[in-house]
Amino acid sequence: MTVAVALFTQDLRLHDNPVLHAAHRAADQVVPLFVLDPDVAAVGFAAPNRQAFLADCLADLDASLRRIGSRLVLRRGDPAEEAARVATEAGAGSVHVAAGVSAFAGRREARLRALLGGRLSVHDAVLTVLPPGQVTPAGRGHYAVFTPYHRAWKQAPRRSVHGAPRRLVTPDGIGGAALPTARPHSPALPPGGETAARAQWRRWDVDSYADLHDDLAADGTSRLSPYLHFGCLSAGELAARAIAHGGAGAEAFVRQLAWRDFHHQLLAARPAVARHDYRTREGAWHRDEREADAWREGRTGYPIVDAGMRQLEHEGWMHNRARLLTASFLTKTLHHDWREGAAHFLRLLVDGDLANNQLNWQWVAGTGTDTRPNRVLNPLRQADRYDPDGAYVRRWVPELAHLPGPSIHRPWLLAPGYPAPLVPPEELSARLRTARALG
Numbered sequence: 001m002t003v004a005v006a007l008f009t010q011d012l013r014l015h016d017n018p019v020l021h022a023a024h025r026a027a028d029q030v031v032p033l034f035v036l037d038p039d040v041a042a043v044g045f046a047a048p049n050r051q052a053f054l055a056d057c058l059a060d061l062d063a064s065l066r067r068i069g070s071r072l073v074l075r076r077g078d079p080a081e082e083a084a085r086v087a088t089e090a091g092a093g094s095v096h097v098a099a100g101v102s103a104f105a106g107r108r109e110a111r112l113r114a115l116l117g118g119r120l121s122v123h124d125a126v127l128t129v130l131p132p133g134q135v136t137p138a139g140r141g142h143y144a145v146f147t148p149y150h151r152a153w154k155q156a157p158r159r160s161v162h163g164a165p166r167r168l169v170t171p172d173g174i175g176g177a178a179l180p181t182a183r184p185h186s187p188a189l190p191p192g193g194e195t196a197a198r199a200q201w202r203r204w205d206v207d208s209y210a211d212l213h214d215d216l217a218a219d220g221t222s223r224l225s226p227y228l229h230f231g232c233l234s235a236g237e238l239a240a241r242a243i244a245h246g247g248a249g250a251e252a253f254v255r256q257l258a259w260r261d262f263h264h265q266l267l268a269a270r271p272a273v274a275r276h277d278y279r280t281r282e283g284a285w286h287r288d289e290r291e292a293d294a295w296r297e298g299r300t301g302y303p304i305v306d307a308g309m310r311q312l313e314h315e316g317w318m319h320n321r322a323r324l325l326t327a328s329f330l331t332k333t334l335h336h337d338w339r340e341g342a343a344h345f346l347r348l349l350v351d352g353d354l355a356n357n358q359l360n361w362q363w364v365a366g367t368g369t370d371t372r373p374n375r376v377l378n379p380l381r382q383a384d385r386y387d388p389d390g391a392y393v394r395r396w397v398p399e400l401a402h403l404p405g406p407s408i409h410r411p412w413l414l415a416p417g418y419p420a421p422l423v424p425p426e427e428l429s430a431r432l433r434t435a436r437a438l439g
C-alpha cells in the first residue's frame with residue numbers, strides 16, 4: 001500500500017486541485033492534511049472574519065472528503081514539521097503542496113524541502129491561472145504594467161482542468177485535532193467553503209458583468225473573491241469555464257482574473273512590496289489620527305466614501321469601485337500612507353489577500369504600477385457616475401436616506417447634522433499636488 005500526503009494551504013477544494021490530483025495519482029492512499037499555523041496569527045494575518053470563513057471552509061472540505069470515503073486530518077503547529085510528522089506516521093512516499101507567492105509561503109516551502117527532501121512535490125498553477133514567472137517580458141523577471149502582461153497572459157498555454165476525485169482512501173490511525181470554530185467580526189459575512197463557492201458561481205449572472213460591474217447599487221460583481229482567496233474555487237477552472245461560455249461579460253470577468261494573476265506575479269518577484277513602495281514617489285505622508293479614524297469609521301463627510309467603509313465593516317467585503325474611491329480618498333485626498341489603509345482593509349476583508357490588497361493599494365496610491373500615478377478620484381464625480389441615484393449610499397448611510405436622488409452625495413447643502421467634509425470639495429487634490437510638487 002503506498003501513501004501520499006496532500007497538504008492543503010490556500011487550495012481548500014476537491015475540484016481542479018492539482019495537489020490532490022497528484023497525491024491521488026501517486027499512491028493508493030492519501031492523507032488530506034491541513035495545518036493551522038499559529039504564526040499566521042502571530043503576524044496579524046488571522047483576522048476574525050477570515051478565521052471564521054476558514055473554519056467554514058475546513059468543515060466543508062472535511063464533509064466533502066467524507067462523502068468520497070476520506071476525511072480531513074487537521075493538525076496545529078508549524079506546517080512543515082507537521083507535514084513531515086504525518087508523512088512519517090503514515091509511511092508516505094510523497095508530500096504534495098501548492099506553490100505560493102508570498103515570502104511566508106516561500107519560507108514554508110524551504111522548510112518543507114529541508115525536512116522532506118526529494119519526497120516533496122510543489123505544484124504550480126494551483127492558486128492562480130498561470131504560475132508567476134510563466135510569462136515574462138524580454139530581459140526582466142516580471143511584468144510591471146498590466147496591459148502587456150494581459151496580452152501575453154491571454155496567449156499563454158494553460159494546464160488542463162481536473163475533476164474532483166470520486167473516491168479517496170485514507171489510512172486509519174492518523175490522528176488529528178478537532179476542526180476549528182471562530183466568530184466573525186462582521187455580522188453579514190458570506191458562508192465559506194467549496195460548496196457555497198460553487199453555488200455562488202452557478203447563481204451569478206456573468207453575462208451582465210460587462211454592464212454592471214461598476215454600478216455600486218446593482219451589486220453585479222461575482223462576489224467570488226473570498227472563495228478565490230481561500231482556493232475554494234480554482235481560478236484556472238473559472239477562467240476556462242468563462243472562456244467557454246463566451247461573450248462580453250465573461251471576457252471582462254476573465255480580465256479581472258488576469259489582474260489577480262498580475263498582482264501575484266508581482267508579489268512573487270518582489271515579496272518586499274507587501275510592505276515597501278514598488279516605486280517611491282515622494283518622502284513624507286500626512287499623519288493625522290483624527291482623520292484616519294474618521295475614514296475608518298465612515299465619517300469623512302463624503303457619503304460615498306462613508307458608505308464603502310461601512311459596507312466593509314458590516315460585510316467584511318467592499319465593492320471594487322468603493323475600494324478604489326475610499327483608497328484614493330485616504331492616499332490622494334488626505335495623502336495618508338497606503339500602509340495605514342491596507343492594514344485596516346486586511347483587518348476586515350474576508351478576501352484580504354497580500355498580493356491583491358497591498359498591490360491594489362499601491363496602484364491607487366501611485367506607488368505601484370498605475371501608469372498615471374498622480375490621478376485623484378474625485379469622490380463627488382465618482383458618486384455621480386457610479387451611484388447616480390444615491391441608492392448605494394442610501395443602503396449604507398441610513399441617516400441620509402431621506403435625501404432625494406443624487407442630493408444625498410452633498411449632505412452639507414441639506415443635512416446640517418452630517419459630519420462636515422474632512423477636506424472641502426474644492427481642495428480634493430491640494431495635498432497631493434503640494435507633496436508631489438505638481439504645481
Ligand SMILES: Cc1cc2nc3c(=O)[nH]c(=O)nc-3n(C[C@H](O)[C@H](O)[C@H](O)COP(=O)(O)OP(=O)(O)OC[C@H]3O[C@@H](n4cnc5c(N)ncnc54)[C@H](O)[C@@H]3O)c2cc1C
Nearest residue numbers: 221222223224225256260320323327351352353356357360
Ligand atoms: C484598495 C483595494 C484593495 C483590494 N484588496 C483586495 C483583497 O484584499 N483581496 C482581493 O481579492 N481583492 C482585492 N481588491 C480587488 C477587488 O476589489 C476585489 O477582488 C473585488 O472587489 C472582489 O469582488 P468580486 O469577487 O465580486 O470581483 P469580480 O469583479 O467579480 O472579479 C472576479 C475576481 O477577479 C479578481 N479581481 C477583481 N478585481 C481585481 C483587482 N483589481 N485586482 C486583483 N484581482 C481582482 C478577484 O479575485 C475577484 O473575485 C482590492 C482592490 C482595491 C482597489
